Amino acid sequence: MASRTRRRRVPLRLLLPLLFLVALMAMLMLRGYVHSEILADHRVQPEAAADRVPDDILEGGPVIDTREGRAETLSVPDRHVVLTFDDGPDPVWTPKVLDVLEEHDAHAVFFVTGTMASRHPDLVRRMVAEGHEIGLHTFNHPDLSLQSKDRIDWELSQNQLAITGAAGIRTSLFRPPYSSQSGAMDNNSWPVTQYIGDRGYITVVNTHDSEDWRRPGVDEIIRRATPQEGKGGIVLMHDSGGDRRQTVQALDRMLPDLKKKGYAFDNLTEALEAPSAHSPVTGVELWKGRAWVFLVQASDNITGVLVVGLAVIGSLVIARFVLMLLLSASHARKVRRKGFAWGPPITEPVTVLVPAYNEAKCIEDTVRSLVESDHPVEIIVIDDGSSDGTARIVESLGLPGVRVVRQLNAGKPAALNRGVANARHDIIVMMDGDTVFEPTTVRELVQPFGDPRVGAVAGNAKVANKDKLIGAWQHIEYVMGFNLDRRMYDVLRCMPTIPGAVGAFRRSALERVGGMSDDTLAEDTDITMAIHRDGWKVVYAENARAWTEAPESVQQLWSQRYRWSYGTMQAIWKHRRAVIDRGPSGRFGRVGLPLVSLFMVLAPLLAPLIDVFLIYGLVFGPTDKTILAWFGVLAIQLACAAYAFVLDKEKLTPLLSLPLQQILYRQLMYVVLLQSWITALTGGRLRWQKLRRKGGVSAPPGASAQQSQALDGRPVA
Structure with missing residues (x-):
């Protein structure tokens, strides 16, 4: 009976953000009250007769x-x-x-x-x-x-x-x-x-x-x-x-x-x-008055800090948009001009590593898409202690050039290192077990290695299951937030992350930095920063498209982004000494690490201020100016998103949901980042959280019927 009646405690990671938001709103309400923005009455009574006044x-x-x-x-x-x-x-x-x-x-x-x-x-x-x-x-x-x-x-x-x-x-x-x-x-x-x-x-x-x-x-x-x-x-x-x-x-x-x-x-x-x-x-009344004045002073000071924070986030948002637009356009002009090449064409075979843990629903489609590649590949599926028969499914396919390596469950970094140890080729492509490549993806992904200075290449990860609202919002985020960012960072020569869904590495670069590490939950960001610090170039291949299954529930999305946010913070902290690195390898520390810290950690943390002041302005005024400012910010985001979609040759239809994304989806990302900050500051240790896949990506969206049949293993007429 005692166990039944025992109340469930709210986890600290949820309680602290909630208390923080409640305290913030209380301070703003107090500030509005003290500044006569709440409960004020500015009406003036007309003069009346004085026949009753003595x-x-x-x-x-x-x-x-x-x-x-x-x-x-x-x-x-x-x-x-x-x-x-x-x-x-x-x-x-x-x-x-x-x-x-x-x-x-x-x-x-x-x-x-x-x-x-x-x-x-x-x-x-x-x-x-x-x-x-x-x-x-x-x-x-x-x-x-x-x-x-x-x-x-x-x-x-x-x-x-x-x-x-x-x-x-x-x-x-x-x-x-x-x-x-x-x-x-x-x-x-x-x-x-x-x-x-x-x-x-x-x-x-x-x-x-x-x-x-x-x-x-x-x-x-x-x-x-x-x-x-x-x-x-x-x-x-x-x-x-x-x-x-x-x-x-x-x-x-x-x-x-x-x-x-x-x-x-x-x-x-x-x-x-x-x-x-x-x-x-004296006594209680005096202390009540002092407490009141203290709280008012605190609310004014906090609001002053918030206004400064709002100015900072506004500057960061505008700076990021300007940088993304200008540098993305520069990147597109460079890689799309006639005759552009990274160097001599890469035609030799490469190894593709597919780390898999309980990917029974997805692994067949993933492997079949790789077999259809127009570039010679060796495919190694590393089964990381799966309990759902993932390895048996791959072996039963009997596809040429596909090997399965089994290991006890040790995590994704260990699985990738095991794959590198078994790879026969000098260029290593890495992907997730729920991802589908287009036939040209591997070829496009490895061409930048024609430049001997390139140590790693980021591909273009795209959302396949974008027919649902959450998927559509993530599709906007991937096309605008991730890929415009990668173009910008490519031009600045400080790419912070090779996406786990589609990336390629030079074996010698991996070996020089000690391979994949499990020091952080963002092993892709960790290895990318390490390769930068070793002096290699990291670039972006826009045509190397990979289609991945994005989380379809709020809980799954929360888990994924929580891990990403916390892992990114861990990677930044791990490589904090990059800011004092010297020589060409120090460029990432001088440029990349500050930009990543500003745009990926600080800016998202301050971004809720836009919405806090939006709500405050809508309720307490000036309402007209507040609405106009919000639509102004939305227009800037819409322009950037439309440009990103045009660059990626995507239909603009999903952008119809952008206003709703700003109201709902963005708030979820705020809370996730705030929770990540609290986890980091309280010394918490976040566990790897496996996403439950539905196996909905069987072929790249937009693929021809003939290609789709081939990927499904059906005979082609």
């Missing part, structure tokens, strides 16, 4: 006290000016305002929003330390006359939380957004003012509005902010919300001028000779 309020002073049922106002004494600044603190203009106030020994009241106080707590602390008063201006700056009481409470509490976290205080001063003078109070704003008083706050409006937000000029700001005939007043200014250069200049002129006329610039409670509006906060 005359004492309409004709009274700018300080309105509605606490405990009162409806009283206070005015600032003559020759006293209370400067108030709304909407800050701003990291650019608030310090300049504070500097001017300090220079002229003046105090003020800063009505801060929770969003800005949370993001710039150091400025709130400076305000308090320099003797200024802090007041609430709500969290998101909404018009409170349009909000419910719950929303008003929320705006106040969040604003207080930000101030507490920044400076360790509470304040009893409040100024509603979009407020004016007490005489402008109406039937929409008065009930809010009463409710604010019930919550323990004093509402502060103004007597003089500088209208500095309009930037009317320094002289006009001073004129509007100056009380007449020695009267006192509360002056409304802004230290945030735009360019406040005129505000700073006006302060610098106004303060000394009015001081000479006998004016004092005090904060509100000093001017009214009232108890301080600030009270210290």
